[in-house]
Amino acid sequence: MAKTLLLDSSKRAEWNRFVSEAADASPYHRFEWMEAIETAYGHKAYPLAVEEEGAILAVLPLILMEHPLNNPLKQKYSLVSLPFCDLGGMLGAEQHQQLLRSAAADLAKKMNAQLLEVRHRQQEGLGYDFDRLSEELGGQKVSMLLELEPGSEKQLAAFKPKLRSQIKKAIKNGCITVAGNTPELVEDFYYVFSRNMHALGSPVHSKALFHAICEAYGDKAVVAVVYFEDKVAAGGIVLSNGHQAAIPWASSLAEYNRLAPNMLLYWELLSHCADAGIRFFDFGRSSFGEGTFRFKKQWGAQPYLLTWENWLGQSESLTGPPGRLRSIIENAWRRLPLGLANALGPLVRKHIRL
Incomplete structure (x- = not known):
């Protein structure tokens, strides 16, 4: 009978074997992404999997991130699949994904997480009719993929x-x-x-x-x-x-x-x-129609829509601070000496999910 459980590094090879053969897997789904983030930033990894008779049937990589400036009496956390990249999410058959979703919600509740963010990419590309797409998508986030x-x-x-x-x-x-x-x-x-x-x-x-x-x-x-x-x-x-x-x-x-x-x-x-x-080269996330989008488009890449969901159904923004506040922060950061910015940057960046 299939069951959901948390794996550890002893199952690294089996996890990666499953991910390497999964049609919708990205390089970020590999066990290494979770390991590196835990090593560099101390964010604990929660590799959720569905197993049956020792065989992995589905996976959901998760990282627990503590919110900065927490009140020690009321700590806040986010579970993210996956931080610092464009996508994560579940791999496996639909019936097994339902098990993962339920287990992830239980884990978020146990961790008192305020956010359970899961990042997906649509399986089908949007095509190359960019004039039509610009009217439909506006500045939505897309991945740009090139079939090599x-x-x-x-x-x-x-x-x-x-x-x-x-x-x-x-x-x-x-x-x-x-x-x-x-x-x-x-x-x-x-x-x-x-x-x-x-x-x-x-x-x-x-x-x-x-x-x-x-x-x-x-x-x-x-x-x-x-x-x-x-x-x-x-x-x-x-x-x-x-x-x-x-x-x-x-x-x-x-x-x-x-x-x-x-x-x-x-x-x-x-x-x-x-x-x-x-076979497929992912140029990464862009806002449709903006400068980085145009750079990637010239190589022949096709847009795929990105969707970042909060499975807890709360209203917290998944995209960062509002434009005006972001502009103020960026201008202030540019005025810092490079050495100071490089010293302070990682202390801030490790808490930013994007």
Whole structure:
């Protein structure tokens, strides 16, 4: 008889085996995502699964996050599937998902959680009629997915001539790319990422989180860094699972934009994935029609609607502070010295679910 239970790291291999074969799984569903967050930030992981005779039939990865500035007499928590990425949610047959949903609600009640946030992505893409979609979707959040060709040569040939010329422009300008999974590449990536987050007025993640993720994922993580005259110009991280890959973070420095290092960065990662047999490349979350959406659209990516649900049915916002308050916070953060922002950022960022 199928039963729901919490797993621990002793079941890591079985969990990942199930996730690697699940059609709707993302790289974030892997056990490594929960492990890395727990290692870097101390947020406890709750890997819920449905088992029958020792075989995993369905999973729901959850992370318990404590709200900042808690009153010690009345602590507040959120259960999230999953924080710091676009999606999580349940994998498995519908009858087993009902078991997971019930178990998650019971766990939230036991933990006195104020929020049980589960992030989904629609299984079907929205198509390429962007004029029609712009009227229907407005600024809604979407994932941008590209179905890759079998191999980098075919993938490059599938791009429009203008896109190919932009990739070649970066190479002609003297940009070079190094890809792998080493602590040194993570350090160089963070050099770009932390500066870009400061320029955006956003608290940066802890460097320890990226080291923990890359160490946990092993050969399923690739860090690519673009250099110009031995200086770091751009960097990104791609995670893979089965036939899917996702790029949760990528950044380039504004002073090198004229050289198009971001085009070379994405091509390096796309070509690596195409040659590795990856079928779908997830460019990540964007607001439909905005700048990052247009950048991802040019590669041929199709939008998939994202839905973030609160299973407790309460009215708390899932999208962060209102626009005006957010603007004030961002402007204040930009005025902090970079070193101070990088020191304070992780203390704040670890509590922000987005």
